[in-house]
Amino acid sequence: MAKISTKAELMPASAIRKLVPLADAAKKNGVKVYHLNIGQPDIKSPRCALEAVKSNNLVNVSYSNSAGLIELREGLVNKYYKNIGINIEVPELIVTIAGSESVNLSLEITCNPGDEVLVLEPFYTNYNTFAFMNGLTLKAIPTDIRNGFQVPPIEEFEKAITDKTKAILVCNPGNPTGTLYSKESMLALGDIARKHDLFLISDEVYREFCYTDEPHFSAMHIPDLEQNVILVDSVSKRYNLCGARIGCIVSHNKEVMAAAMKFAQARLCPPVLGQIAAIGALDTPQEYFDAVREEYIKRRNYMIEGLNKIPGVFTPLPMGAFYTIAELPVDNTENFARWMLESFRIDNETTMVTPAASFYKTPGKGLNHARIAYVLEIPEMEKAIRILAEGLAQYPGRTI
Amino acid sequence: MAKISTKAELMPASAIRKLVPLADAAKKNGVKVYHLNIGQPDIKSPRCALEAVKSNNLVNVSYSNSAGLIELREGLVNKYYKNIGINIEVPELIVTIAGSESVNLSLEITCNPGDEVLVLEPFYTNYNTFAFMNGLTLKAIPTDIRNGFQVPPIEEFEKAITDKTKAILVCNPGNPTGTLYSKESMLALGDIARKHDLFLISDEVYREFCYTDEPHFSAMHIPDLEQNVILVDSVSKRYNLCGARIGCIVSHNKEVMAAAMKFAQARLCPPVLGQIAAIGALDTPQEYFDAVREEYIKRRNYMIEGLNKIPGVFTPLPMGAFYTIAELPVDNTENFARWMLESFRIDNETTMVTPAASFYKTPGKGLNHARIAYVLEIPEMEKAIRILAEGLAQYPGRTI
Numbered sequence: 054m055a056k057i058s059t060k061a062e063l064m065p066a067s068a069i070r071k072l073v074p075l076a077d078a079a080k081k082n083g084v085k086v087y088h089l090n091i092g093q094p095d096i097k098s099p100r101c102a103l104e105a106v107k108s109n110n111l112v113n114v115s116y117s118n119s120a121g122l123i124e125l126r127e128g129l130v131n132k133y134y135k136n137i138g139i140n141i142e143v144p145e146l147i148v149t150i151a152g153s154e155s156v157n158l159s160l161e162i163t164c165n166p167g168d169e170v171l172v173l174e175p176f177y178t179n180y181n182t183f184a185f186m187n188g189l190t191l192k193a194i195p196t197d198i199r200n201g202f203q204v205p206p207i208e209e210f211e212k213a214i215t216d217k218t219k220a221i222l223v224c225n226p227g228n229p230t231g232t233l234y235s236k237e238s239m240l241a242l243g244d245i246a247r248k249h250d251l252f253l254i255s256d257e258v259y260r261e262f263c264y265t266d267e268p269h270f271s272a273m274h275i276p277d278l279e280q281n282v283i284l285v286d287s288v289s290k291r292y293n294l295c296g297a298r299i300g301c302i303v304s305h306n307k308e309v310m311a312a313a314m315k316f317a318q319a320r321l322c323p324p325v326l327g328q329i330a331a332i333g334a335l336d337t338p339q340e341y342f343d344a345v346r347e348e349y350i351k352r353r354n355y356m357i358e359g360l361n362k363i364p365g366v367f368t369p370l371p372m373g374a375f376y377t378i379a380e381l382p383v384d385n386t387e388n389f390a391r392w393m394l395e396s397f398r399i400d401n402e403t404t405m406v407t408p409a410a411s412f413y414k415t416p417g418k419g420l421n422h423a424r425i426a427y428v429l430e431i432p433e434m435e436k437a438i439r440i441l442a443e444g445l446a447q448y449p450g451r452t453i
Numbered sequence: 454m455a456k457i458s459t460k461a462e463l464m465p466a467s468a469i470r471k472l473v474p475l476a477d478a479a480k481k482n483g484v485k486v487y488h489l490n491i492g493q494p495d496i497k498s499p500r501c502a503l504e505a506v507k508s509n510n511l512v513n514v515s516y517s518n519s520a521g522l523i524e525l526r527e528g529l530v531n532k533y534y535k536n537i538g539i540n541i542e543v544p545e546l547i548v549t550i551a552g553s554e555s556v557n558l559s560l561e562i563t564c565n566p567g568d569e570v571l572v573l574e575p576f577y578t579n580y581n582t583f584a585f586m587n588g589l590t591l592k593a594i595p596t597d598i599r600n601g602f603q604v605p606p607i608e609e610f611e612k613a614i615t616d617k618t619k620a621i622l623v624c625n626p627g628n629p630t631g632t633l634y635s636k637e638s639m640l641a642l643g644d645i646a647r648k649h650d651l652f653l654i655s656d657e658v659y660r661e662f663c664y665t666d667e668p669h670f671s672a673m674h675i676p677d678l679e680q681n682v683i684l685v686d687s688v689s690k691r692y693n694l695c696g697a698r699i700g701c702i703v704s705h706n707k708e709v710m711a712a713a714m715k716f717a718q719a720r721l722c723p724p725v726l727g728q729i730a731a732i733g734a735l736d737t738p739q740e741y742f743d744a745v746r747e748e749y750i751k752r753r754n755y756m757i758e759g760l761n762k763i764p765g766v767f768t769p770l771p772m773g774a775f776y777t778i779a780e781l782p783v784d785n786t787e788n789f790a791r792w793m794l795e796s797f798r799i800d801n802e803t804t805m806v807t808p809a810a811s812f813y814k815t816p817g818k819g820l821n822h823a824r825i826a827y828v829l830e831i832p833e834m835e836k837a838i839r840i841l842a843e844g845l846a847q848y849p850g851r852t853i
Contacts, residue, residue: 054680054706055619055650061562061712067519070718097512106726107507112497114689114696114730119467150550150698153720162461182719219455252455280454289514296514296725298550306454312461318470319582320553324724325696326506330514 065185068178068411069424072387075394076405084398087429087437090390090407094375094428096293096348098330099341105333106326114325119317121148121301122328128335129288129301137260139273139284145305147313148323148331151298152258152287157183158302159254159283160220162312164189168219170254171210173202175378175412175419177228177256192218193414198380198422201369202230204238210245220252221245223272226259226373229412229424231353233263233372236270243275246282253278258287258300259374261342264350279305289327292334293345297327349375349427352434356427359438363445365453368425378409378422382445382453386410386423389448397444404440421452465585468578468811469824472787475794476805484798487829487837490790490807494775494828496693496748498730499741505733506726514725519717521548521701522728528735529688529701537660539673539684545705547713548723548731551698552658552687557583558702559654559683560620562712564589568619570654571610573602575778575812575819577628577656592618593814598780598822601769602630604638610645620652621645623672626659626773629812629824631753633663633773636670643675646682653678658687658700659774661742664750679705689727692734693745697727749775749827752834756827759838763845765853768825776826778809778819782845782853786810786823789848797844804840821852 069090076086120126126143134141149155156179164170166188172180174193184191192213196202210221221242226233234242246253255272263269272282284303289295302313317323353370357377360368365382383389387408397403409422429437445451469490476486520526526543534541549555556579564570566588572580574593584591592613596602610621621642626633634642646653655672663669672682684703689695702713717723753770757777760768765782783789787808797803809822829837845851 055563055652057562057708057712058565058568060565061709061715064712064715066715067718070519093515095513098514103511103514107509109507111503113495114498114503114694115493116695119470150724151721157720162457163455165458165460168458179719179721186716186719250455294514295516296722298722298724308457309461312457312464315461315464315466316586318467319579319586320557321551321579322696322698324550324698324727326726326730327724330726 060186065182069407072390072394072405075391079394079403083401085402086394087402087404087433087440089425089429089437090405091426091428093295094293095430096345098293099334099337101336102292102294102330102334106330109329117322117325117328119322120314121323122325122332125328125332128332132335137268137271139271141303141305145310146301146303147310147317148328149300149302150320150323151289152256152285152300153179155285155287155300155302156180156256157186158313158316159285160184160187160189161316162309163252163254163283164219167217169215169217171213171218171221173204173223173227174414175202175229175409175422177224178411180222181414191414195415198367198369198378201371202227202232202378204234204241207241207245214249218249218251220254222254222256224256226263228259228374229376229409230378231371231374231376233265239270239272239275243272243278247278251281252283253281254283254285256285258285258290261291262346262349262375263373264346264353265372273303281306283309288331288334292331292337294327294330294334297330298324299327299331352427352431355431356425356434356438359434360425363442365445365451375428376424376426379425381421381423382451383421383448384450384452385420388450390423392448393444397447399440399443402436402440404437404444406441460586465582469807472790472794472805475791479794479803483801485802486794487802487804487833487840489825489829489837490805491826491828493695494693495830496745498693499734499737501736502692502694502730502734506730509729517722517725517728519722520714521723522725522732525728525732528732532735537668537671539671541703541705545710546701546703547710547717548728549700549702550720550723551689552656552685552700553579555685555687555700555702556580556656557586558713558716559685560584560587560589561716562709563652563654563683564619567617569615569617570619571613571621573604573623573627574814575602575629575809575822577624578811580622581814591814595815598767598769598778601771602627602632602778604634604641607641607645614649618649618651620654622654622656624656626663628659628774629776629809630778631771631774631776633665639670639672639675643672643678647678651681652683653681654683654685656685658685658690661691662746662749662775663773664746664753665772673703681706683709688731688734692731692737694727694730694734697730698724699727699731752827752831755831756825756834756838759834760825763842765845775828776824778822779825781821781823782851783821783848784850784852785820788850790823792848793844797847799840799843802836802840804837804844806841
């Protein structure tokens, strides 16, 4: 029988979806599952975005420019980025099929097979997938849950850099940690990128989900690094339009943008109906973001307090995104998560978390960590946490 | 300065967009350009597809399953494919980001870098791009404009097959030729695939644009080849929703589909608003297709007759898609196309064609061929052809 490619064979399956069949089986048996495992927010998309789609008067949904509809590109440059102090020209931005295409393109454009990319561990699992697809090696720079996964001393980077190192890939605020890097940390990363002439690929798709009072400090704000910074951004994430699949890649580096355009042309154009939603979303009033932010701060505080009250659980206070990593008093979070889905119920309900080992590259790390998303309303979270606490108390593999 | 990857550097730019800046420059100077160069149809999308988008009542455009919304997958399987005698189960189909992702996935899943893929020449230029991106070699099987680019004797394939050959990639009906392959030709391709255990990747995105009275014979209809056939399809192309970016990959081969799912998960999900349009499009009445078909037959006949009346021009009668390849009486179609855009006007209007050499892999082939799309209304085509004929008469590089 005709054999599939080695790449297809070895391609890692989505680790975070591994337990989904168990959740589906539980639901089939009438069990209610509280999903703390996924980053699918229940927050409404902005009305102006939905209205733009509903009131569109296209008679033919035809191709757009490979770089995206000009109204969207100009809108992003002049309405959105200018507003947050990122000054770019229209040719320095290409609309992508969400943040996913933007990350993959950034790696594909900058790295040859065999090249190394530094990434703060734990990190978004699909970085691993995209690295695999491009034949790259991710090199994990360890961080520490006890200090909230902050950027470690710069020596850790110096130690990891070899002549194969081509880029630093950073997610700020971070998935899965929710960690927000300070201006000082970003400047330190910039120094190391400048010193070794590395690309700094900055995934800032959670930029509007920051819970400090300071403005977000973007990699695009780092002085004297114009030719090295590539910004990965997501319009669909920012405006709770995840399914619209619209993002962008941004850089002052002309070579990078010219290359990105060649790849963009190969897939003809980004989805046009999503682009129409995105154009509408550009008019989202500040009150929308304020309300979303207030809601997430409430949920985060509730979740973090609830988790830290459970004996043996520790989680830091994340300052961005809508995730946190929690240390659980168990031997292995994956076994625990399975057990919860298969065997543990309170009033025929259970709670699902994501085992966090898949966010680590270093073997053995994160085995007792779980990623928890605070994307449910508080009454739901209340029950989810209560069930989690009781599950931890009764779990045979508990360590305290 | 940090250097981009070798792949990014060597990645071919879109050959068919190379002349676009010249067209833009002409338009800026007030010149009207008749676009016979692009496959952007002016045909309206089905009302039911547009209505589905306008009347959607989502409050949050959230992710779909990585394989696509279940309503869409079930609808494609039970409403569309069953209807045309392609019997598949839901897990044998994954919704892709248009035909583009489906082609790329098919190559990525089946071929290792260095593997060879047979393709009938001339072929869609992005096959080349996707082959390059995956490190593959396309091996061109020559066809002949004089017999309408039909599948050559099977010995031509036997001669081209080596131990590196992994797949045959066929486009039926074809872009850029408009050639429709007969049942016999498809069975012959099936025989060769079966004999050498090759994958047969069949790009049938123009299936609904066939101008014979026989039903389209799909690679999925070839007996005893279930494990080798991969179907590339496009919902957005079929329903004149090109910008919606919805297609699918279909195969009875479980290994292929499991691999496709891993790649699908990496990009999270196909565009959801486009999927909503596609679900609506499934209810498109047969009258819509009949009317589109009738319109294209009219345009095709007008175009082919008009072209063949020009001294020195020859084009066969294509039986599918909305393109034809025409032999022009010029030394080099690219130079001629440039000259038309830069220097030739009638009443301040000119005509743009696509030089066809980029659809050939064999050096020197197709230099006097142009791809002509018949996607304009007849009064526009009339003027476009008149200008083309006059341009050919006056062109300094003409050969007759």
